[in-house]
Amino acid sequence: MRTNLSVEEALALVLAEARGELGVEEVPLREAYGRVLAEDLASRVDHPDQDDTAVDGYACREEDTWGASGDNPVRLRVIGESPAGRPFAGRVGKGEAVAVYTGAPIPPGANAVVRVEDTRREGEDVLLFAPASPKDIRPKGDDLKRGEVYLRRGDLLTPGRLGLAAAMGYPRLKVFRRPRVGILSTGDEVVEPGEPLPFGGVYNSNAYSLLGLVLEAGGEPVLLGKVADRPEEVLARLEAAGPLDLLLTSGGVSMGEYDVVRKVLEERGEVVFWKVKQQPGGPLLLARLGGLPVLGLPGNPVSSMVTFFLYGRPFLFRLLGRTDPPYRPLKARALTPFKGAKGKKVFRRGVLSFEEELVVRTTGNQSSGVLRSMAFGNALVVLPPDRDAREGEVVEVIPLTFVL
Known part of the structure; x- marks a missing residue:
């Protein structure tokens, strides 16, 4: 067992325990938010699928509008309209225009758009008070090109990435299984919220802080309750934890007579390290119990949260193969x-x-x-x-x- 490690040494050993690969499951798009992609995604479509307009206005030939101004308007004949989803079927010729609306395809023959605020409609004609511009046309594939990879294995599915997956044509996504993280609180003094609080007792805040931290990091928390400071109870609860990818214990890892978690793991498991040269959270412990990684977190609420954020969160990120870092200094x-x-x-x-x-x-x-x-x-x-x-x-x- 190593002891009194630097923060950097301890983190390297924790990350080394994030071995193997999680299973993959396929979920509907509506259930994929917050999950981690298990495969690269290439777009199945071009977007837009043809040149379209970025503004409301009139599609026409740019050369027909040169010199248009407030003092010298250009008159064009309106031969139809092109709302989004109902493209104009004809072709725009010399001196002609088609009313277009944001997202609508540009009709054949047109190569520019004049914004509606720079025009005035007069019956079947439209007066242009500014030249039409090709800059208001979004070319085919401007956002997405068919076959190009835009989302990668390990990417967290944020709202924007979820929308991007939908825009690329995916109704279902392959994602990594959420790592199952057991959370076990120890201590004779620990009482569940809502129960009568005895003299010297504390409510079990750590379990619920860690539950939130595990969820936020992409894991599936498994609350294992709390056990008293008796080795046989701690061992029985640890061995009955079920299939887990990581076990978090809260309390019982310091140097006191009743810090039994460390003693149990030393006797029945393998302690990788104990104690890190940091504050708060110095009594952090990393162990293995039957092949299961165990992070023994200190019992003080701040120490418990800080050590999970600095070590448990990177462990889950590594296990999930996430492309984003666990924190950004x-x-x-x-x-x-x-x-x-x-x-x-x-x-x-x-x-x-x-x-x-x-x-x-x-x-x-x-x-x-x-x-x-x-x-x-x-x-x-x-x-x-x-x-x-x-x-x-x-x-x-x-x-x-x-x-x-």
């Missing part, structure tokens, strides 16, 4: 000081905003028991070991994607 100017820690990489909770530039301020009390900081803070301020950040200094921040 940025630079921001500190509006308040942030305190570092000796020999440890620190992740302070902050509020990130844009005020002429990206700025970040503290959420206040940085104790790992203050869950409010993860509910209303929207970023982690990253401080290297042995470094404080002064007010006005530029610091590294990691936006928390699960905070609005």
Whole structure:
């Protein structure tokens, strides 16, 4: 077992456990939002499928409109119209125009469009007060070309990508199965919300914070309840967890007499590492139990959430083969000081905003028991070991994607 690792060393070992490949399932387009594509998608169509108009107006020959102005309008004869879905069947000749509406095909013979606001209709004629422009014609395949790949294996299906898949002609999509993530809380003091709270007890907030984090990262959470600080109960619950891709335990991984999760995993499984040189979340543990990766998260609410975001989320992204990174560090100017820690990489909770530039301020009390900081803070301020950040200094921040 390795111990006292750097954040980078610990993350590399966690990612190395994301082995194998998830199964693939095919789902209707309406059920594919938030899933991860399991194959490249090439467009089945050209879009638009022929030259069309980007504006309402009149399609005509550009050369017939040269010199048109408010003082010198050009008169054209209107020979028909072309709404979207009902293209004009004829051909535009010299001195002629066809009324067109956004998305409608450009009739044969026309090579430009004059916008309706630059015209005035007079019976069967139209007066043009500006020249027609080819720039308002969208050429065939301007958006999508048949056979070209626009979405790739590992892409998260966001609203825009879901619409793109539909535009390419796909009614169903092959996506990766969601990784099943077990969530087990430990501790004699832990009580489910709604139950009477005994003296010294705490409600089981970690299970529900982790449930949300797992869902947000693309996993399927499996709530396994909570167990008391007794090795036989912990072991029985771990062994009865069922088919999982990752097991998260909350609490029981520190150095106390009742931190039994670590002891059980040392005796019955294989501990890869224990303790990371970071704050909060130092007592993080990575183990294997019968081939199942286990992330032992600290019991303090902030530590539990921060360690999942920094390690569990990248694990799920790697397992899903996602093309986007699990988080994107940025630079921001500190509006308040942030305190570092000796020999440890620190992740302070902050509020990130844009005020002429990206700025970040503290959420206040940085104790790992203050869950409010993860509910209303929207970023982690990253401080290297042995470094404080002064007010006005530029610091590294990691936006928390699960905070609005």
